[in-house]
Amino acid sequence: MLFNSFIFVGFLAVVLAGYWALRTPRYQNPFLLVASLFFYGFGGPWFLILIIYCAVVAYAVGLLVERSQRHGRTALIVGVPAVLSVLFVFKYFNFFIDTVASNLPLIGLEFSEVTLRLALPIGISFFTFQAVGYMIDVYRGDAPAERNPVDFFLFVTFFPQLVAGPIERATHLLPQIRRRRSFDESDLGVGVYLILQGYVKKAVIADNLKPVVDSLFGFDNLTAPLVAVGLLAFAFQIYGDFSGYTDIARGVARLMGFNLLLNFRRPYIAANPSEFWARWHITLSNWFRDYVYIPLGGNRRGPGRVLANLMATMVLSGLWHGASTNFILWGAFHGALLIGHRLWRVARPEPARSRLARGASIAVFFTLTVYGWMLFRITSWDTIVSYTQALFTDWSLGHLGVVSLFAVLPYVLLAVVVDVLESRALESRPAVARQRMRVAWGLAPYFAALFAIIVVLGSETGGEFIYFKF
Amino acid sequence: MKTVTDAPAAPATPPPAARVWRSKTAAILAVALVLVAGLELVARAAVEPPESFTDRLVVPPVRDGVYLVGNSMFKTGVDVDELRQRFPGEPVDFAYYDGHYTSLWYLIAKTAFAEPDTRPGLVVWGFRPAFARDPLFRQNRPNATDLFAFDDPDYLRLGDAGTGGSALASIDAYGALADSSVLFAERNDVRDWIADTANRAGVSVLEAAGAASGADLRERVVEGDRSVADEIVLQLTGGAVQLTEEQVVDDVGDFVSGPQRRFADGFIPRTARAFQERGLDQLVVIWRPANAIDGAPAPEDVQFVADAIAWFEANDVPYLNLYDDPRLLPEHLASGDHYNAQGREVATAILGDRLAELGVGSG
Numbered sequence: 001m002l003f004n005s006f007i008f009v010g011f012l013a014v015v016l017a018g019y020w021a022l023r024t025p026r027y028q029n030p031f032l033l034v035a036s037l038f039f040y041g042f043g044g045p046w047f048l049i050l051i052i053y054c055a056v057v058a059y060a061v062g063l064l065v066e067r068s069q070r071h072g073r074t075a076l077i078v079g080v081p082a083v084l085s086v087l088f089v090f091k092y093f094n095f096f097i098d099t100v101a102s103n104l105p106l107i108g109l110e111f112s113e114v115t116l117r118l119a120l121p122i123g124i125s126f127f128t129f130q131a132v133g134y135m136i137d138v139y140r141g142d143a144p145a146e147r148n149p150v151d152f153f154l155f156v157t158f159f160p161q162l163v164a165g166p167i168e169r170a171t172h173l174l175p176q177i178r179r180r181r182s183f184d185e186s187d188l189g190v191g192v193y194l195i196l197q198g199y200v201k202k203a204v205i206a207d208n209l210k211p212v213v214d215s216l217f218g219f220d221n222l223t224a225p226l227v228a229v230g231l232l233a234f235a236f237q238i239y240g241d242f243s244g245y246t247d248i249a250r251g252v253a254r255l256m257g258f259n260l261l262l263n264f265r266r267p268y269i270a271a272n273p274s275e276f277w278a279r280w281h282i283t284l285s286n287w288f289r290d291y292v293y294i295p296l297g298g299n300r301r302g303p304g305r306v307l308a309n310l311m312a313t314m315v316l317s318g319l320w321h322g323a324s325t326n327f328i329l330w331g332a333f334h335g336a337l338l339i340g341h342r343l344w345r346v347a348r349p350e351p352a353r354s355r356l357a358r359g360a361s362i363a364v365f366f367t368l369t370v371y372g373w374m375l376f377r378i379t380s381w382d383t384i385v386s387y388t389q390a391l392f393t394d395w396s397l398g399h400l401g402v403v404s405l406f407a408v409l410p411y412v413l414l415a416v417v418v419d420v421l422e423s424r425a426l427e428s429r430p431a432v433a434r435q436r437m438r439v440a441w442g443l444a445p446y447f448a449a450l451f452a453i454i455v456v457l458g459s460e461t462g463g464e465f466i467y468f469k470f
Numbered sequence: 471m472k473t474v475t476d477a478p479a480a481p482a483t484p485p486p487a488a489r490v491w492r493s494k495t496a497a498i499l500a501v502a503l504v505l506v507a508g509l510e511l512v513a514r515a516a517v518e519p520p521e522s523f524t525d526r527l528v529v530p531p532v533r534d535g536v537y538l539v540g541n542s543m544f545k546t547g548v549d550v551d552e553l554r555q556r557f558p559g560e561p562v563d564f565a566y567y568d569g570h571y572t573s574l575w576y577l578i579a580k581t582a583f584a585e586p587d588t589r590p591g592l593v594v595w596g597f598r599p600a601f602a603r604d605p606l607f608r609q610n611r612p613n614a615t616d617l618f619a620f621d622d623p624d625y626l627r628l629g630d631a632g633t634g635g636s637a638l639a640s641i642d643a644y645g646a647l648a649d650s651s652v653l654f655a656e657r658n659d660v661r662d663w664i665a666d667t668a669n670r671a672g673v674s675v676l677e678a679a680g681a682a683s684g685a686d687l688r689e690r691v692v693e694g695d696r697s698v699a700d701e702i703v704l705q706l707t708g709g710a711v712q713l714t715e716e717q718v719v720d721d722v723g724d725f726v727s728g729p730q731r732r733f734a735d736g737f738i739p740r741t742a743r744a745f746q747e748r749g750l751d752q753l754v755v756i757w758r759p760a761n762a763i764d765g766a767p768a769p770e771d772v773q774f775v776a777d778a779i780a781w782f783e784a785n786d787v788p789y790l791n792l793y794d795d796p797r798l799l800p801e802h803l804a805s806g807d808h809y810n811a812q813g814r815e816v817a818t819a820i821l822g823d824r825l826a827e828l829g830v831g832s833g
Contacts (some may be wrong), residue, residue: 189495399683406672448505456657
C-alpha cells in the first residue's frame with residue numbers, strides 16, 4: 001500500500017480512529033499489529049511469510065541470548081545469518097550467480113546458470129536490518145529481550161516505517177511500544193506538519209522532477225549541460241522521494257503518539273562527507289557505524305585500518321541499496337570521499353571557520369554528491385563513462401541546458417524553502433531536543449499553503465517511492 | 471550527534487481526548503482548512519464555469535480541406551506538413567488529444583462539427599482495435615483537456631457497461647476531486663503556467679546573454695507548440711526523432727481493461743453515423759498496432775477489424791486499413807504502438823494515397 005494513494009488515506013483514518021478508541025497498549029498494540037500486517041500484505045500476502053519468519057527468528061534469538069550468554073552466542077551466530085539469508089536469497093542471489101557465471105569462463109570453467117527469478121519483497125532491507133540490529137543489541141546488553149510477542153512483532157512490522165524506514169532501534173522504539181502513549185497538541189501539530197511536508201516533497205517535488213530525469217537519462221549521448229541539469233534534478237528527486245516518505249512515516253507515527261528516529265537533516269548543506277552521512281539516511285548510517293564499522297575496529301586500529309574500514313563500510317552500504325555494480329561503485333565513491341576527507345583532516349586538523357570557507361566547502365561537496373548520484377541512478381557502465389567524459393569535454397547544447405535548468409528550478413527552490421521552514425519550525429528553538437513545536441497561529445496559513453500546493457501541483461502519476469525497492 | 475529525536479517520551483498520562491480536540495493546534499488546523507476552503511471559493515469565483523461542453527471544445531472554424539481528429543497515434547503517425555505539401559490547394563488541419571479514444575471522436579462528431587462555420591471537406595479519424603476493449607472516456611491525466619463533460623445518457627450507459635476490475639479500482643477519486651474542487655480541476659493550467667513561465671525566463675536569460683539560440687527557442691518553445699523535451703530529443707538524435715513520444719518507453723503498460731466489445735456495441739459505428747447525419751465526408755483509419763506488426767495479432771482484434779470492415783462497406787463509410795498493411799514494419803515502431811519518423815513517413819504516404827483516391831487535391 002503506497003502512502004501516496006487514496007487507499008492509504010482511508011486506511012489511516014480507520015487505523016487512527018480504532019487506535020485511539022482502544023486507549024491502552026494492551027488493546028492498541030494487537031490492533032496496530034493486525035493493521036501493520038494488513039498494510040504489508042495488501043499488495044502481496046505471500047511476503048508476509050518472510051517478515052513473520054524474520055520476526056520469529058529475532059524474537060527467539062533475543063530470548064535465548066538473554067537466558068544464557070553461552071547459548072546466546074550460538075543463537076546469535078545462527079540467528080543473524082538466518083535473517084540475512086532472506087535478504088541474500090531475495091535480493092542478492094541473482095546478482096551473485098550472474099557475477100559468478102560471467103567470470104568463471106575467464107578461468108576456463110563453464111557454469112550452468114541457475115538463477116532464481118524472485119520478486120523483491122518491498123522493504124526487505126529495512127525490516128531485516130531492524131531485526132538484526134535488535135539481536136545484536138540484546139547480545140551486547142544494550143537492550144533487554146522483548147518477551148511480549150505482540151510488542152516484538154509490532155516492533156518489526158510497525159507499518160509507518162516498515163517499508164522504507166527509518167530503521168528503528170530496540171532501545172528507541174520498543175519502550176514506546178510498551179508504555180502507554182499520549183497525544184498532545186504538539187504531537188498533532190508535528191504530525192500534521194510532517195505529513196503535509198512529506199506529501200509536498202514526494203508528490204510535488206519528486207514526482208514533478210521524475211519526468212525530467214527520466215527523459216534526459218533516456219539518452220546515452222547527453223552533453224555536459226544536460227548531464228548537469230539531469231543530475232541536479234535527480235538529486236532533488238531522490239531527496240524529495242525518500243525524505244518525503246520518512247516525513248510521512250514520522251508524521252503518521254506521531255499521530256499515534258510514537259516518535260520515530262530522524263532520518264534527514266538538510267543533507268545538501270553538508271560541507272564534507274562525514275557531515276553528509278550525519279544528515280542523509282541517518283538511521284542507515286548509524287546502523288552501519290554501530291554494527292559494521294565499529295566491530296571492524298572503527299578508529300581504533302591504526303590509520304591504515306581506519307581507511308580500510310571506512311571503505312568496507314561504505315561499499316557494504318552501497319550494496320545494501322541494491323544488487324548491482326553501480327550501487328557498489330556509489331558506495332566506493334563515498335568511501336573514497338570519506339577517506340579523502342579524513343586524510344585532509346589529518347593534514348589540516350583545524351577546520352576553516354569563516355562563512356566563506358564553509359560556503360565553498362558546501363559548494364564543492366554538493367557538486368561531488370550530485371556527481372555521485374550519477375553512479376546511483378545510471379546502471380550502465382558505458383553510460384556512466386560517456387556522461388563523465390561529456391562533463392569534461394562537451395559543453396555544447398548549453399542553450400537547452402539553460403531552459404532545462406529553469407524548468408527544474410521551481411521544484412528545487414520549493415525544496416529549499418520547505419527545508420528552511422522545517423528547520424525553523426522544528427529545530428531552531430531551544431525546545432529542539434524535544435522536537436516540540438511551538439504552536440503558533442502562523443502555522444495555519446502555512447498548513448493551508450502546503451495543502452493547496454499538494455492539491456494543485458501534486459502529480460498523480462508518480463507511483464512508487466524509489467526506496468521501496470531497497 | 472544529538473538529534474531532535476533523542477527526545478524523552480511524552481508524558482505518561484494522556485490528557486482527556488476532549489481536551490486534546492479543544493487545543494490550540496486543533497483550532498489552528500481548523501483555521502488552515504478554512505483558509506483552503508476560502509482559496510477554493512476564490513478560485514471558483516475566478517474561474518468561469520463552462521456553460522456546456524461545446525463551449526469548451528476547441529476545434530477552430532474550418533471550411534473545406536482535410537481535418538484530422540486523433541490521439542497520439544495521429545500525432546506520431548501522420549506528418550501534417552507532408553500532407554500540406556502533397557495537397558497544396560487544400561487546407562489540412564488537425565486537433566490531437568493524447569490518450570483519447572473513440573468516445574471522444576463520437577462526442578466531437580456530435581458537437582464540434584455541427585457548427586455551420588466548422589465544415590471541413592473531409593474528416594479523418596481512426597482507432598486501434600485494442601482500444602475497443604474499454605470505450606470509457608479516459609485521459610492520460612484527469613481533465614488534461616477541457617473535454618470531460620457529457621450530457622448524453624446514452625454515452626453514460628455505454629461507459630458504465632465498459633467498467634471492469636474491482637470495486638476499489640472503479641472508484642474514480644481524481645474524477646470526484648475534479649468535480650468537487652476548482653483548485654484540483656484547474657491544476658493542469660497552473661502546472662502549464664509554471665512550465666511556461668520557466669521557459670520564458672530561461673529564454674529571456676539566453677537572449678539577455680546574447681545567445682543566438684534564444685530567438686529560435688522563443689519561436690519554437692515559447693510561442694510555438696514544441697516542448698523543451700522535444701527540442702532536446704531533436705538535437706540529441708540529430709533530427710532522426712522529432713517528438714519525445716518516440717523515445718519514451720512506456721513503463722506503465724497500456725490502460726485497456728475489461729472485455730473487448732463487439733464492434734457493433736462500441737462508439738465507432740455511432741461516430742461514423744454521426745458524421746454521415748451531419749453530411750460530412752469522412753475517412754476512418756484502422757491503425758496497425760505493434761502486435762500486428764510483430765506478426766502476433768490478438769485474435770479478438772482480428773475479428774474486430776473484420777467486423778469493422780464489413781460494417782464500413784455495408785454502410786458506405788470510407789476506411790483505410792493500415793491494420794493489415796505489410797508496409798508497416800517492426801523498425802517503424804517507436805514506443806508501444808506509436809510510430810517513429812520512418813513509420814510516420816510510410817503511414818503518411820499511404821494516407822496521402824487514400825486521400826487522393828477520395829478526391830482530395832483534385833480541385
